[in-house]
Amino acid sequence: MPSLGADMQEGTLIEWSVKPGDRVKRGDIIGVVRTEKADIEIEVYHDGVVDQLLAKAGETLPVGAVLAVIREEGEEAAAASAPAIQPPAPAAVPTPSAARLHVSPLARRIAQELGVDLANVQGTGPHGEIIKEDVERAAVALKKPPAEKRAAPEFRAGMRRAIAAAMARSNREIPHYYLETKIDLQKALKFLEAENQKRSINDRLLSVVLLIKAVALALHDVPELNAYWVDDQLQLKDAVHIGFAISLRQGGLVVPAILDADRKNLDQLMQAMRDLITRARSGRLRSSEITDATVTITNLGDLGVETVHGVIYPPQVALVGFGRIIEIPWAENGMLGIRPVVTATLAGDHRATDGHRGAQFLTALNQHLQEPEKL
Amino acid sequence: MSTAAAPLTYRDAIREAIREAMRKDDRVFLMGEDVGRYGGCFAVSKGLLEEFGPERIRDTPMSESAFVGAGIGAALGGMRPIVEIMTVNFSLLALDQIMNNAATFLHMSGGQFNVPLVVRMATGGGRQVAAQHSHSLEGWFAHIPGIRIVAPATLEDARGMLATALEDPDPVLIFEHAGLYNMKGQLPADGGPVDIDHARIRRAGRDVTIVTYGAMVWRSLEAAESLSKKSIEAEIIDLRTLRPLDEVTFLESVRRTHRALVVDEAWRSGGISAEISSRIQEKAFYDLDGPVQRLCGAEVPTPYPKHLEGAAFPQAATIAAAVEALVPAHV
Numbered sequence: 121m122p123s124l125g126a127d128m129q130e131g132t133l134i135e136w137s138v139k140p141g142d143r144v145k146r147g148d149i150i151g152v153v154r155t156e157k158a159d160i161e162i163e164v165y166h167d168g169v170v171d172q173l174l175a176k177a178g179e180t181l182p183v184g185a186v187l188a189v190i191r192e193e194g195e196e197a198a199a200a201s202a203p204a205i206q207p208p209a210p211a212a213v214p215t216p217s218a219a220r221l222h223v224s225p226l227a228r229r230i231a232q233e234l235g236v237d238l239a240n241v242q243g244t245g246p247h248g249e250i251i252k253e254d255v256e257r258a259a260v261a262l263k264k265p266p267a268e269k270r271a272a273p274e275f276r277a278g279m280r281r282a283i284a285a286a287m288a289r290s291n292r293e294i295p296h297y298y299l300e301t302k303i304d305l306q307k308a309l310k311f312l313e314a315e316n317q318k319r320s321i322n323d324r325l326l327s328v329v330l331l332i333k334a335v336a337l338a339l340h341d342v343p344e345l346n347a348y349w350v351d352d353q354l355q356l357k358d359a360v361h362i363g364f365a366i367s368l369r370q371g372g373l374v375v376p377a378i379l380d381a382d383r384k385n386l387d388q389l390m391q392a393m394r395d396l397i398t399r400a401r402s403g404r405l406r407s408s409e410i411t412d413a414t415v416t417i418t419n420l421g422d423l424g425v426e427t428v429h430g431v432i433y434p435p436q437v438a439l440v441g442f443g444r445i446i447e448i449p450w451a452e453n454g455m456l457g458i459r460p461v462v463t464a465t466l467a468g469d470h471r472a473t474d475g476h477r478g479a480q481f482l483t484a485l486n487q488h489l490q491e492p493e494k495l
Numbered sequence: 496m497s498t499a500a501a502p503l504t505y506r507d508a509i510r511e512a513i514r515e516a517m518r519k520d521d522r523v524f525l526m527g528e529d530v531g532r533y534g535g536c537f538a539v540s541k542g543l544l545e546e547f548g549p550e551r552i553r554d555t556p557m558s559e560s561a562f563v564g565a566g567i568g569a570a571l572g573g574m575r576p577i578v579e580i581m582t583v584n585f586s587l588l589a590l591d592q593i594m595n596n597a598a599t600f601l602h603m604s605g606g607q608f609n610v611p612l613v614v615r616m617a618t619g620g621g622r623q624v625a626a627q628h629s630h631s632l633e634g635w636f637a638h639i640p641g642i643r644i645v646a647p648a649t650l651e652d653a654r655g656m657l658a659t660a661l662e663d664p665d666p667v668l669i670f671e672h673a674g675l676y677n678m679k680g681q682l683p684a685d686g687g688p689v690d691i692d693h694a695r696i697r698r699a700g701r702d703v704t705i706v707t708y709g710a711m712v713w714r715s716l717e718a719a720e721s722l723s724k725k726s727i728e729a730e731i732i733d734l735r736t737l738r739p740l741d742e743v744t745f746l747e748s749v750r751r752t753h754r755a756l757v758v759d760e761a762w763r764s765g766g767i768s769a770e771i772s773s774r775i776q777e778k779a780f781y782d783l784d785g786p787v788q789r790l791c792g793a794e795v796p797t798p799y800p801k802h803l804e805g806a807a808f809p810q811a812a813t814i815a816a817a818v819e820a821l822v823p824a825h826v
Contacts, residue, residue: 224784226753245785245823252753252784253823 363413
């Protein structure tokens with residue numbers, strides 16, 4: 121059971137998407153785990169062959185529990201112990217995502233009548249098949265949004281508890297300092313407008329993509345902010361994985377990472393962000409996206425907020441906040457003009473860095489945004 | 496005549512029915528192997544020879560084909576014969592008469608000749624009489640159009656079905672379960688015919704329908720009691736008549752419970768259990784919340800040793816286990 125967050129203690133295996141004998145390579149999705157915050161796709165970190173699936177769908181296991189055994193290609197299968205550990209033949213365990221859904225005729229009929237999508241129904245029949253009750257339960261959740269809230273209070277409460285634990289720890293342990301600067305976005309937005317004219321409506325870039333890329337590049341300039349504070353020591357991170365806070369419609373938030381944001385071009389970033397938002401809201405994030413962020417961006421500009429003073433997500437040491445882009449009177453070189461401006465803030469962990477380095481980061485951020493064509 | 500209070504056996508109930516019919520209608524007579532002086536190999540006709548005399552209680556030679564054929568002739572001639580065959584295994588010698596004559600005359604005579612024949616025979620296992628006396632072949636007879644097949648499970652049906660069969664203008668085969676002859680019970684004083692067109696719900700339940708007949712009704716009821724302790728309520732359907740099948744009753748039940756188990760001590764392959772299972776999936780498919788299951792006799796000649804014979808037939812414990820495998824644990 122992978123740790124999918126600093127505060128995660130246990131997770132529930134929702135399903136396997138592989139079976140014993142399947143070849144897997146690094147980065148493949150092999151299953152889905154539900155944490156208190158979301159359903160997360162589990163990636164595999166080694167090439168090999170699935171030897172045994174030890175955890176069963178529906179099982180809740182502590183972090184660190186062995187879910188499956190993957191052997192290297194050519195390595196002897198643990199044939200003798202496999203049946204002893206898991207007597208039912210793996211073939212008998214239905215993998216709903218991989219195979220045809222097992223649905224009773226009655227359940228299928230009722231699902232059609234009630235407009236329930238069977239792909240989202242968890243089967244509880246004698247062999248894991250979807251039966252009448254499962255569809256009826258799903259229909260109740262579907263029909264009445266208030267009833268849905270009642271139906272899944274544990275999940276909501278779980279997410280709230282998880283956020284509470286992480287934020288309380290942050291506030292308790294991390295001596296935050298805050299820096300704030302206004303950044304002129306005139307050049308950046310003009311560049312964006314020109315770029316978007318070259319693109320179809322579907323491929324257009326949003327301004328936040330420029331902000332993300334600029335943060336990623338500024339972290340190259342001030343690497344101490346792209347780091348973890350672990351055991352009273354600063355661990356610099358080579359890769360820049362930017363955690364991007366996404367609020368969920370039903371409440372709560374998740375902070376999946378845009379991996380290697382510094383190495384992606386603007387189109388790739390835009391695509392990555394869209395993909396993350398879609399998957400976060402449908403509860404389908406990958407494990408590495410949840411665990412690997414090295415820094416966090418909170419953008420509350422959409423909501424009209426001007427300035428964000430964020431709380432750092434441990435073990436990270438920095439959080440960059442962006443408010444709304446607004447037009448304000450802007451004096452420069454003795455001239456008054458109107459400029460689109462964003463307020464950028466840095467919340468820094470004072471154990472890891474000082475305000476001086478923080479200020480250098482905001483300056484670098486500003487500089488990158490003044491050269492948008494290099495982003 | 497018996498009184499309501501006197502405890503009777505299944506055997507007594509059948510004898511009672513034969514006696515009543517013979518007293519009421521002098522066209523009725525009984526014939527078969529050892530039915531007279533010996534009193535019947537299951538003692539059903541004990542005492543009847545003394546009461547009705549050898550003209551009406553007739554011992555026959557050991558030739559099932561001959562005495563069933565004679566019964567058909569008598570029926571065609573206006574009599575109301577009751578022909579007793581010792582066990583269903585021996586009835587195979589009379590299968591030609593039953594199928595090619597009794598079941599077809601009405602059709603082949605263009606509706607001129609009904610055959611009001613009643614054939615009684617013992618069926619079923621559980622008495623350690625091995626592979627030539629223990630099988631349940633009523634499903635084979637239920638394959639044949641032109642005859643009616645009934646299988647009484649209760650004293651009331653054992654008595655009443657014979658009366659109804661004698662009223663029927665066409666052939667009726669009554670399969671008495673040999674394991675039930677000693678079953679005790681009460682009977683209302685007034686006998687007479689019972690409805691044989693409908694199955695009966697012997698126990699109501701909401702979680703699963705068990706479709707069965709004969710001695711398996713009682714095994715299933717026993718299983719239902721143990722299942723009830725686990726909060727699984729089984730509905731038990733006693734088919735009573737195997738041809739024509741009262742599918743309305745079991746289909747309605749399945750539409751309520753959404754799950755079905757057919758319990759039949761006969762062999763599984765090509766048996767009546769397959770017919771029932773097939774009708775459920777044909778006509779109640781969209782009401783099924785799980786596959787229709789069958790629990791049948793082992794496909795072996797019935798073993799003689801007690802423990803092996805027990806293992807060859809559905810028992811209360813195996814019925815309960817089959818239901819538990821079918822019904823989700825949380826129901």
